[in-house]
Amino acid sequence: xxxRTETSGWxxxxxxxxxxxxxxxxxxxxAVIELLGRQHCCLTAQEVFxxxxxxxxxxxxxxxxxxxxxxxxxxxxxxxxxxxxxSRFEPxxxxxxxxxxxxxxxxxxxxxxxxxELERTLQKVERRTGYSIAGHDVVxxxxxxxxxxxxxxxxxxxxx
Numbered sequence: 007x008x009x010r011t012e013t014s015g016w017x018x019x020x021x022x023x024x025x026x027x028x029x030x031x032x033x034x035x036x037a038v039i040e041l042l043g044r045q046h047c048c049l050t051a052q053e054v055f056x057x058x059x060x061x062x063x064x065x066x067x068x069x070x071x072x073x074x075x076x077x078x079x080x081x082x083x084x085x086x087x088x089x090x091x092x093s094r095f096e097p098x099x100x101x102x103x104x105x106x107x108x109x110x111x112x113x114x115x116x117x118x119x120x121x122x123e124l125e126r127t128l129q130k131v132e133r134r135t136g137y138s139i140a141g142h143d144v145v146x147x148x149x150x151x152x153x154x155x156x157x158x159x160x161x162x163x164x165x166x
Contacts, residue, residue, distance in 0.1 A: 016097045017043025020082045027080075034069035039077070047118045048086050048094035048107065086143050088116060098141075106144035112153035119146075 017039050025031060037058050042049070049057070055070045074095050077083035086094045088109045094116065098104075105118040124144065132139045149157060 016099055019100065020077070020097070023082070024080070032069075033063075034065040035073045035076075037063045037065055038070060038073040042077075042083065042095070042097050045096065047105070048084075048096040048116065050092060050094050054095070084141070084143065086145065088145055089147060104143075107146070108150070109145055109147045110150035110153055111147055112149050112157065115150050117150070 020039050020043075021031060021036065024035070029035075038054060041054060041057055041061075051067070051070050051074055054074070055065065055067045058065050058070070074083060074085075078085050078095065082098060083095050084098050084104075086096065086107060088094055088107065089111075094107075105120045106124070108117045108119055109115075128139070128142060131137075148154075
């Protein structure tokens with residue numbers, strides 16, 4: 007299945023699942039779901055709000071927050087805490103397809119990455135510990151290529 011089909015399929019299946027649970031399809035909820043379904047990486051609530059307003063959608067920021075909270079609670083969206091009190095949100099796909107995130111502490115850029123070896127390592131941890139891992143997200147923090155070039159070599163902190 008292509009990434010494009012999967013993301014639009016996510017919006018459709020999420021809307022259908024909410025409807026089957028008795029949720030009415032409000033305008034703000036529908037707009038947030040459609041927007042998230044078109045994304046390839048996580049967004050903050052403010053970014054969701056700004057993009058919807060930029061598309062001419064009349065939604066309130068409180069409705070965006072309520073919708074994201076509901077979608078997270080119901081298991082359709084993953085909340086990713088990237089530090090500094092900032093949460094980002096992205097769809098959880100039925101296929102299990104997912105990625106992780108690189109966060110630049112200097113400019114705030116967030117980039118997605120996938121790594122098969124990392125996934126195999128996490129499966130080894132699951133087998134070794136006996137935990138049944140329901141999900142995970144890896145957030146790697148540091149300086150992006152542009153910021154690292156302008157500030158010199160990376161500094162290691164004692165807190166890692």
